[in-house]
Amino acid sequence: MRFKKITAALLAAIMIVLPVTGVSAAEATAVTGNGKIVCIDAGHQLRGNSATEPIGPGATAVKAKVAGGTHGTTTGIAESELTLAVALKLQAILTSRGYTVVMCRTSQDVNISNAERAQIANNAGANAFIRLHANGVASPAASGVLALAPTAANPYCAKIAASSQALSAAVVNGQCAATGQKNSGVQLNDTMSGINWSQVPVTILEMGFMTNPTEDLNMSTDNYRTLMATGIANGIDAYFASAK
């Protein structure tokens, strides 16, 4: 009798809990990726590589294989460290949303050129190639988020210009909606090796200015990095939702 009472009480409790658990479980496993492949490149690496490579397929102009990157003027954090931290968070979020994620790097001590990074995305058949960077300029006043995309006249990758511009707008808007940072929109650029070598929709996301004390300090915290990665993932969702 006593056992039966406990069982009945437990059943009642389960019946109350179930609908709540059902809703949150559905939200937690909301699959927006549908198996789409996203390649993430955490910009830079522990040490730059000043050896050169053509800026695009067949180009005579060359640039360094990987620049050293900027650093936080207040925190001293290297751009390569910041981009990797956000990239790993973005990988986890996108994976949980049902995307297949390919990482150009998951550690600092690598040596992968910008052209090679684009080829990783190409070879993976990525539906989107997200290149994470942060800005650095002389003035500490400059702040905000912007994304780089190729023009329709790009001699190497014009066929991905429109999709790359749409992807760029989506991720800038997604990040700014999540963090409240200044939205500096999309800038067109045909000089970036990692864009020019890409055959899949690509964006370089400049997540903020490491030379701005406020943005540098914000971007150094785990919570803010999670916020940025969540916003970028929301932007990727929005891109695929509109690109159907």
Ligand SMILES: [Zn+2]
């Ligand atoms: Zn960079």
